[in-house]
Amino acid sequence: MHKYLIKTLQGLEDTLAEEIRQLGGVDINIENRAVGVRGDKRLGYELNYLCRTALSVLTPLREGIVQNEDQLYELMQTITWHHIFDIDKTFLINVVCYSDLFRNSHFLAQKCKDAIVDQFRQRFSRRPSVDKDADIRINVYIKGDNAIISLDLSGAPLFKRGYRLETGPAPINEVLAAGLIALSGWNKKMPLVDPMCGAGTIMLEAAMLSRNIPAQYWRNDFSFMHLIDFDPALWRAVKETARPKPVNDLPVLIGRDINRHFINLAKSNAQQAGIEGILWEKGDFFNYVPQSRNGMLLFNPPYDSRLPLKDAVSFYSRIGDHLKQNFGGWEAWIISSHLQAVKRVGLKPSRKIPLFNGPLECRFVHFEMYEGSKKNE
Ligand SMILES: C[S@@+](CC[C@H](N)C(=O)[O-])C[C@H]1O[C@@H](n2cnc3c(N)ncnc32)[C@H](O)[C@@H]1O
Structure with a gap:
């Protein structure tokens, strides 16, 4: 042992x-x-x-x-x-x-x-x-x-999965993205949308999860492979057992961003990973109205400290208004280090989970938008 x-x-x-x-x-x-x-x-x-x-x-x-x-x-x-x-x-x-x-x-x-x-x-x-x-x-x-x-035994840290060629302006680490998806309780079936997806990390991790693709499917080098006691047959057996099998009923996955450059980047990351089936769209979140009656949004809006954001507070309150008006029946998870601005979403969070994105202390906050909540306001 x-x-x-x-x-x-x-x-x-x-x-x-x-x-x-x-x-x-x-x-x-x-x-x-x-x-x-x-x-x-x-x-x-x-x-x-x-x-x-x-x-x-x-x-x-x-x-x-x-x-x-x-x-x-x-x-x-x-x-x-x-x-x-x-x-x-x-x-x-x-x-x-x-x-x-x-x-x-x-x-x-x-x-x-x-x-x-x-x-x-x-x-x-x-x-x-x-x-x-x-x-x-x-x-x-x-x-x-x-x-x-x-x-x-790992060598380079395991967030280096080997599929991401390039990152966006404030990328989320793959390990954090996978953790957010797990914490959200996403059931691998309901539509999942990242409306501010940058380089697409959250969507790529969700795609890997729903297709049972191992976290390090594309990585070829681990420190344990250089040890004297390395057992190549056992390693092959581990990979063989975990080989992804075709999955029926894949969930709807949508990555959107206002910036065309990031959408192109996300697309080339998906291509590099050989992951098909994510819908990548350029567009402003504030003009986005979902096609399905329910689903989950999971995103990290721009952080005031790392991306220029003229008025974080009004940006977050606009996010809240847009959610209330257009996403009845949906739930949303938002991760942000701007703790003051998150409060301005104006919806009562049903959960608040403390996390870190690099050195930044964050909250991962859950909102539920009930169907008809707009009418009831
Ligand atoms: C913090 S980054 C997201 C990083 C992403 N999670 C990743 O791993 O690369 C925030 C993203 O929000 C996008 N964004 C800002 N305002 C937006 C809007 N109104 N609609 C859609 N996307 C927006 C930016 O272009 C940026 O890519």
């Missing part, structure tokens, strides 16, 4: 834990921005390949008390590195340190690198190289005098 620690964005821990539960993980334990679980090697591959809300998958190698740099060096030396990776692989150390005992995490990373390099040199008279796009990623987490040395 291996221990895994799967990192995610703040606010998506429960969503990730549910994904892991569905994969059959045991001893699931929810932490801050991470979920711990135990399982076999297959689970490690599945966590990387399938979890839509995972940012990276770590597996701890050693834990110990360290009160100075030399003790950290010693702790690193207790691991037999050439049993883990081959001398021709490149490696990179990432140190995260919350401790008054250590001042300089760059120096700590140097010390850890020295421990690995010295061990290889002693044995082979050669050393592996360090590289910023390294094959092998080693994570050193220090809190107080406690150090945990882990392997990052």
Whole structure:
């Protein structure tokens, strides 16, 4: 059995834990921005390949008390590195340190690198190289005098799915987009519309979900593939089991944006992913009237802090008016960091979920527009 620690964005821990539960993980334990679980090697591959809300998958190698740099060096030396990776692989150390005992995490990373390099040199008279796009990623987490040395099995963060060529002006990260869809409770059947879709991330993640396309279907490189214990047959079996099967009754998915450039960008991202069937339309949300009697809107309107928005408050109150007047029978989920402006939507939210979009504290807010609510006003 291996221990895994799967990192995610703040606010998506429960969503990730549910994904892991569905994969059959045991001893699931929810932490801050991470979920711990135990399982076999297959689970490690599945966590990387399938979890839509995972940012990276770590597996701890050693834990110990360290009160100075030399003790950290010693702790690193207790691991037999050439049993883990081959001398021709490149490696990179990432140190995260919350401790008054250590001042300089760059120096700590140097010390850890020295421990690995010295061990290889002693044995082979050669050393592996360090590289910023390294094959092998080693994570050193220090809190107080406690150090945990882990392997990052993912490598590049898992929001890099491999389908997105270009991003819009204020793109939402793929992991957050997948998390929003999960939190919204969208049932994969009802029409889903992102009326301000930018590069189309939310719609692409929704399309992948409804077509059962694995989160990392297009990605070919993970750190675990460079480890000595990599099992190619097991990896092929994981991918084969998860191969998407044709789905009947695909939902209506519509991505719209006022800016033609973003619609073209979203289209080329969909093309790159080989995803067909999303309707991409250029148009102003304030002129948009839906075709169906019910459905879900899920969007992130421009954030005042990142996109020029002359008057955020009146923009959000216009969104509210438009929803009330034209979307009776629909529900809407809006994510925004403009907490004041969101209040001006003028509908009573039935849920408000705190989340982060990068460094920006956000609310993900749910509104229900009852049929006939316009008449009742
Ligand atoms: C924060 S970005 C959305 C980013 C998107 N979620 C992504 O992942 O790329 C907001 C988008 O709203 C669009 N927008 C602004 N005003 C609009 C309007 N009145 N109607 C439709 N789209 C609008 C902008 O062009 C921009 O692409």
